[in-house]
Amino acid sequence: MENRNNIIEFTLLGLSQKKEIEVFCFLLFLFCYIAILIGNLLVVISLTCSQLIDHPVYFFPSFLSLADLFYTSTVTPTFIIDLLTEKKVISYSGCTTQLFTVHFFGEIEVFVLTGMAYDRHVAICRPLHCAVIMSGSAMPCSRLRVWFLLAIVLPYCDPSEIDHVFCDVYPLLKMACVDTSRIGLPGGCQLRTDGSGDFRGLAVFIYIRPATTLPEDKVFALFYTVIAPVLNPLIDALRNMGMKNALKKLWGYVMGNTFLEHRIMENRNNVTEFILLGLSKSKRVQILCFLFFLLCYLAIWLGNLIIMASITYSPLINQPMYFFLNYLALSDLLYTSTVTPKLMTDLLTGKKVISYHNCMTQLFTTHFFGGIEVCIITGMAYDRYVAICKPLHYAILMSRQRCNSILGASCAGGFLHSIGLFLLAIFLPFCGPNEIDHYFCDVYPLLKLACTDTHKIGFLVIANSGLMGLGIFVVLMASYFMILCNVRAYSAENRHKALSTCSSHITVVILFFAPVIFVYIRPATTLPEDKVFTLFYTIIVPMLNPLIYTLRNTEMKNAIRKVWCGARFWKGKSMI
Template identity: 45%
Template sequence: MKTENSTVVTEFILLGLTQSQNIQLLVCVLILLSCIIILPGDFLIILTVRSDPGLTAPLYFFLGNLAFLDASYSFTVAPRMLVDFLSEKTVISYRGCITQLFFLHFLGGGEGLLLVAMAFDRYIAICRPLHYSTVMNPRTCCALLLVLWLGGFVHSIIQVALILRLPFCGPNRLDNFFCDVPQVIKLACTDTFVVELLMVFNSGLLTLLCFLGLLASYAVILCHVSGSASEGKSKALSTCTTHVIIILLIFGPAIFIYTRPFTALSADKVDSFFHTVIFPLMNPVIYTLRNQEVKVSMRRILMDFIIRSHEGEILAENHSLI
């Protein structure tokens, strides 16, 4: 494999999710509805956690960061898809492709590590409640946050560094609706076997380790809760079961895509769509709406906003009458 970058391709043509106009329209509507309904919900979660002094526990700290990561992750793919649906020619520049790929893996890797940190937080809270305040102190939470950001950055920069060393001299038709490692590597004008192995080791190993770590954490929690007689047993079981289902839905497509050689399969695009667009938008909502304290705080913030808006309208009407 050549070590120098002899790229002559300046742009990639995205072939999209499907050639069917009806399916494209349906996907466009789904993305638009998700962005309109759920993305504002992410920002409301962030606002709620930051503005309510009662939500200072590490769990809420992690929920706010999860909402931020998911909203940012969704913006790397979903808006571009909406633009491409309205365009006759879906083209992305070489630099734009590399940038999208970087942020996709930077935010995705960070989110996987954040879910592991949240599982660890729940493990300490349920299985070691007497040590919770000592272990999960503000310094530990900030350290975990720093680790996940650094972990996502290192994971992503390795992906980008390996791709930048590949020569691209055509063809430039990317069989996907966004730039990702498996499809981009296949367009390189050289033997990519070694690079594919390194990519599988990087992305696949990170995804698999996060997945196994999450399953192990929740398995221990479920065993601990099922053997106890506490009042919150049913609630904890319900919450943990829901989280395990979400973990399977989120990490299942990622494991399918990144832990095997980069051979094109018919299910790849569908898995990529759910992995990059649908599940990140649903994730904070599912994690958050099962938390009673956050829901109460969100309602209070919304009611305060409505009341202040109404008072502002009344003052404006009185001012106009004067």
């Protein structure tokens, strides 16, 4: 058993080693995952917000959809990311956690489906007893506990390659450096009960045999972890009139009772452009603002380009903290460039006009790059937490693959955040007036102009922006609080270094999130102060980020000196 600690991470071999197949699979399963999220969320929200939730026949499908979301999310995101990476690595703790959660949510689906079958049996065979409350089955905690304990007790020796797309029990048994033949037999453990109890027919093929793995197992496993959760909402909705009516009623209600009528209204196209009222109508104030924001924009470009070049052309690019800082500087440039050039141009023109299409594009790009920045800041906080609270595991937990995964997740998070707001805005009917009391196209000023009731849509915006920003802010501050608690045990020098790094991060978090929460946590209303607060996270913070991250960072200052004051810049890494 001493060899057990030889394995600290596993390599998932995945579906194929061919790059073209991996790219195709990435696109396919990304589409499937998006379909799973949209379809199952529609089912859950539609049933929860309608009277159908009181009926057992719809009560169980709502929980089945919820279980589908959690079940597939334990496998699919990691699988999708691995398709884009060369080395598909998962840590030992991450592997055992995935094993537990996959079978935990899988067993929930087993018992929900059992409840659905029991409900149909009572409804058809005993209709007079249909009003009896359906009692839930006990969760199979004993089997989950056995599986999880098996995985963490088994000793693992080299090689550490799992021939699967995720951590499952049979591939792990195959890797254990002890005889596991009795564990897979009917009398050896409760593992074998899964073959008789799993809800996916293909899972029976995998688990009903002794503890062996076949190449086909990976394909079959994808059916019950990805394909079935995609099909469940379609199966529940397409042939069920009650379900279809609930979907129509809810989403017609959310978008406004006359939403469908507004979609075909000719006067929806009355507004082909918007007028941005800007910050002030005073010509003198506009000139002062132009000069100020011109200096700010130049400082943003200069400061962030210096950071990007200094990190890229120095060994700092190999450190996760500076890897994220490099992309934070890039997102700052792109984020502020969606707003600032237009703002400066409008300050010099008499009529501040933006077309409808450009307005929608600005709304999408602003929130897209803003969402990416939020996620990167979260990744930087996670990096500092691991570096200070788990220093011995830092090299594994913050490998380059993990950093690339966090960066990819940041882009995906920014897209999901922005596409939600974009879809809400693009379907709004605008009849006039067309004056936006802001200096760029944002969602709340647009809701104010829409010629329909947007009260309910405002709550969706709060959930998408306000609550998301507040939740991330609380998580970030909690992580930094844990860091501060841990650094008390450090030496004075190391404590000073850790606090110096974290203080700059906390400053950025507060400067960015405080105005965001103030603007988006309220219902769909606009205040004159919103324009000033918005300037903070669209212009002021991107300008201050280079100063905050360099003034108290010795490594960053040394890298800047070495790149910009040493040999010629264009020699790049050859001068290091």
